[in-house]
Amino acid sequence: xxxxxxxxxxxxxxxxxxxxxxxxxxxxxxxxxxxxxxxxxxxxxxxxxxxxxxxxxxxxxxxxxxxxxxxxxxxxxxxxxxxxxxxxxxxxxxxxxxxxxxxxxxxxxxxxxxxxxxxxxxxxxxxxxxxxxxxxxxxxxxxxxxxxxxxxxxxxxxxxxxxxxxxxxxxxxxxxxxxxxxxxxxxxxxxxxxxxxxxxxxxxxxxxxxxxxxxxxxxxxxxxxxxxxxxxxxxxxxxxxxxxxxxxxxxxxxxxxxxxxxxxxxxxxxxxxxxxxxxxxxxxxxxx
Amino acid sequence: xxxxxxxxxxxxxxxxxxxxxxxxxxxxxxxxxxxxxxxxxxxxxxxxxxxxxxxxxxxxxxxxxxxxxxxxxxxxxxxxxxxxxxxxxxxxxxxxxxxxxxxxxxxxxxxxxxxxxxxxxxxxxxxxxxxxxxxxxxxxxxxxxxxxxxxxxxxxxxxxxxxxxxxxxxxxxxxxxxxxxxxxxxxxxxxxxxxxxxxxxxxxxxxxxxxxxxxxxxxxxxxxxxxxxxxxxxxxxxxxxxxxxxxxxxxxxxxxxxxxxxxxxxxxxxxxxxxxxxxxxxxxxxxxxxxxxxxxxxxxxxxxxxxxxxxxxxxxxxxxxxxxxxxxxxxxxxxxxxxxxxxxxxxxxxxxxxxxxxxxxxxxxxxxxxxxxxxxxxxxxxx
Numbered sequence: 001x002x003x004x005x006x007x008x009x010x011x012x013x014x015x016x017x018x019x020x021x022x023x024x025x026x027x028x029x030x031x032x033x034x035x036x037x038x039x040x041x042x043x044x045x046x047x048x049x050x051x052x053x054x055x056x057x058x059x060x061x062x063x064x065x066x067x068x069x070x071x072x073x074x075x076x077x078x079x080x081x082x083x084x085x086x087x088x089x090x091x092x093x094x095x096x097x098x099x100x101x102x103x104x105x106x107x108x109x110x111x112x113x114x115x116x117x118x119x120x121x122x123x124x125x126x127x128x129x130x131x132x133x134x135x136x137x138x139x140x141x142x143x144x145x146x147x148x149x150x151x152x153x154x155x156x157x158x159x160x161x162x163x164x165x166x167x168x169x170x171x172x173x174x175x176x177x178x179x180x181x182x183x184x185x186x187x188x189x190x191x192x193x194x195x196x197x198x199x200x201x202x203x204x205x206x207x208x209x210x211x212x213x214x215x216x217x218x219x220x221x222x223x224x225x226x227x228x229x230x231x232x233x234x235x236x237x238x239x240x241x242x243x244x245x246x247x248x249x250x251x252x253x254x255x256x257x258x259x260x261x262x263x264x265x266x267x268x269x270x271x272x273x274x275x276x277x278x279x280x281x282x283x284x285x286x287x288x
Numbered sequence: 289x290x291x292x293x294x295x296x297x298x299x300x301x302x303x304x305x306x307x308x309x310x311x312x313x314x315x316x317x318x319x320x321x322x323x324x325x326x327x328x329x330x331x332x333x334x335x336x337x338x339x340x341x342x343x344x345x346x347x348x349x350x351x352x353x354x355x356x357x358x359x360x361x362x363x364x365x366x367x368x369x370x371x372x373x374x375x376x377x378x379x380x381x382x383x384x385x386x387x388x389x390x391x392x393x394x395x396x397x398x399x400x401x402x403x404x405x406x407x408x409x410x411x412x413x414x415x416x417x418x419x420x421x422x423x424x425x426x427x428x429x430x431x432x433x434x435x436x437x438x439x440x441x442x443x444x445x446x447x448x449x450x451x452x453x454x455x456x457x458x459x460x461x462x463x464x465x466x467x468x469x470x471x472x473x474x475x476x477x478x479x480x481x482x483x484x485x486x487x488x489x490x491x492x493x494x495x496x497x498x499x500x501x502x503x504x505x506x507x508x509x510x511x512x513x514x515x516x517x518x519x520x521x522x523x524x525x526x527x528x529x530x531x532x533x534x535x536x537x538x539x540x541x542x543x544x545x546x547x548x549x550x551x552x553x554x555x556x557x558x559x560x561x562x563x564x565x566x567x568x569x570x571x572x573x574x575x576x577x578x579x580x581x582x583x584x585x586x587x588x589x590x591x592x593x594x595x596x597x598x599x600x601x602x603x604x605x606x607x608x609x610x611x612x613x614x615x616x617x618x619x620x621x622x623x624x625x626x627x628x629x630x631x632x633x634x635x636x637x638x639x640x641x642x643x644x645x646x647x648x649x650x651x652x653x654x655x656x657x658x659x660x661x662x663x664x665x666x667x668x669x670x671x
Contacts, residue, residue, distance in 0.1 A: 108431045141600075157546075158601060161599050162654075184396050238550040240550075240563060246533075261554075
């Protein structure tokens with residue numbers, strides 16, 4: 001079992017003929033993901049990835065021809081909002097957007113539209129999804145993970161890999177690793193993913209990796225207190241981050257004195273969630 | 289990107305928000321000339337990108353052009369919270385009968401813009417939120433419906449404005465929202481929006497923060513960037529496509545990934561050291577990028593040791609190691625270096641570094657790397 005993506009996922013890649021899109025499509029194919037179609041406007045009729053993946057001009061055509069049921073987006077920031085809307089409009093239930101740098105007000109409009117359509121968006125500005133042994137939808141390195149009972153959800157990229165790598169090294173595999181993204185406005189939040197892990201019979205424990213900015217972690221703490229039966233281990237990056245400065249991710253900023261690591265850690269500890277002091281402690285705590 | 293008060297107010301005014309007559313001066317003589325042209329009392333306002341200008345003595349009332357000149361001379365020589373005052377705004381002084389707050393931010397939880405108003409103008413909204421949260425009235429804006437007149441009416445009534453101000457307030461609120469949208473702002477704020485002794489609304493202060501991700505479609509705004517908003521190093525890093533934030537510690541950090549970079553700073557602090565910077569070199573391992581990053585880190589005189597923390601995912605550690613060595617060809621390290629390479633091809637990567645002849649201290653875990661970097665910065669690490 002896994003959440004969001006598994007061996008039945010039929011993936012469509014938007015931006016498949018771009019450098020990033022092509023590279024990661026090959027990686028996803030090599031992992032065993034069913035990459036059934038690609039979309040690049042103006043390049044319909046070509047084949048990508050050494051003739052393995054047919055390319056279409058539009059998402060609608062690709063879905064009709066191949067029965068794709070999820071999309072991943074690798075298009076540049078200024079076209080990404082359009083790509084997400086196109087995927088939603090074509091009726092895809094799951095859209096993963098890797099692209100970093102989409103203007104926030106574009107995402108405000110996109111999110112309002114998706115909420116009406118009922119499309120689930122992961123990201124943007126995220127590493128995507130990995131259900132070890134089943135499907136890799138994104139840019140996470142597949143070989144550092146292995147199947148097992150731990151659900152991982154994170155706002156970060158390499159920090160997540162670090163934690164997954166440490167879990168795997170201790171023999172603790174993962175159901176699904178979910179990168180929800182580092183932007184201020186994202187399609188899927190911690191609470192959404194916690195809810196899925198709670199409902200997933202294969203997930204026994206959850207690791208949550210948060211960071212400064214916003215209040216998604218505080219809502220997650222409240223959700224854990226009210227609804228979750230499975231244990232959660234948390235880590236918050238940015239204890240030493242200065243206020244008012246964007247720490248790489250557009251969403252990682254302490255504004256008006258709120259969104260600090262201290263507040264988030266306190267929120268988790270108040271509901272009995274164990275918070276690791278540094279990333280390597282996460283796997284130690286999970287292993288206990 | 290933050291805009292100055294005078295820039296923000298001019299942009300608001302283009303959308304129908306009334307602002308005082310005024311002009312920017314860079315010299316005391318200019319300030320005097322502007323005050324003479326305006327006639328009557330003026331306010332001399334320092335233009336720096338920090339709050340608390342008034343408390344620092346950076347906003348003063350002048351009764352005459354002579355006084356405006358004197359005050360401008362004093363203020364132009366000031367530093368406010370470490371930022372030099374290079375410009376002053378000379379505004380016609382208004383007679384303030386009432387001060388209110390009006391602002392728009394992105395509500396991340398609601399994933400929409402939210403407009404906030406409060407009768408407690410002139411005070412920072414965060415302060416009001418702490419001391420008297422009920423005084424802040426909010427409306428959430430649907431991006432497809434826009435700001436509706438019933439919403440601005442609810443705000444006006446909610447903060448106790450007089451009935452005859454409902455319509456003019458609605459106009460100001462609409463103008464502010466239009467400016468917010470037009471310039472891809474993440475914050476647009478009028479604080480205070482005043483009611484003068486004739487009952488007119490006037491935006492005597494203004495603040496706008498523009499979404500950096502949207503600057504590609506606002507080239508006119510990008511040119512307004514204040515050099516003092518970032519340190520020269522931060523500027524160079526931004527232009528090189530690196531994410532860099534200067535801190536005041538002594539351990540330089542070079543990390544791939546923003547979350548991991550923050551976690552690296554945190555663990556240095558955890559083991560008793562202090563990070564000199566946040567730096568995300570991004571994906572890949574291009575020597576040029578690593579070299580630029582290393583040069584920026586070493587340019588900071590406080591730096592006594594450098595910690596490389598690289599997680600090889602798709603990017604392989606051996607490639608990163610080669611990138612680091614190639615960077616050393618361009619930038620000679622002058623302080624102890626601790627390197628931790630983990631993930632894909634980590635052993636090959638460590639071997640390449642070990643065989644290079646450079647004096648790199650290797651570490652396997654993040655905790656070990658941080659402890660070694662802290663010791664190295666104190667000069668306690670034997671090479």
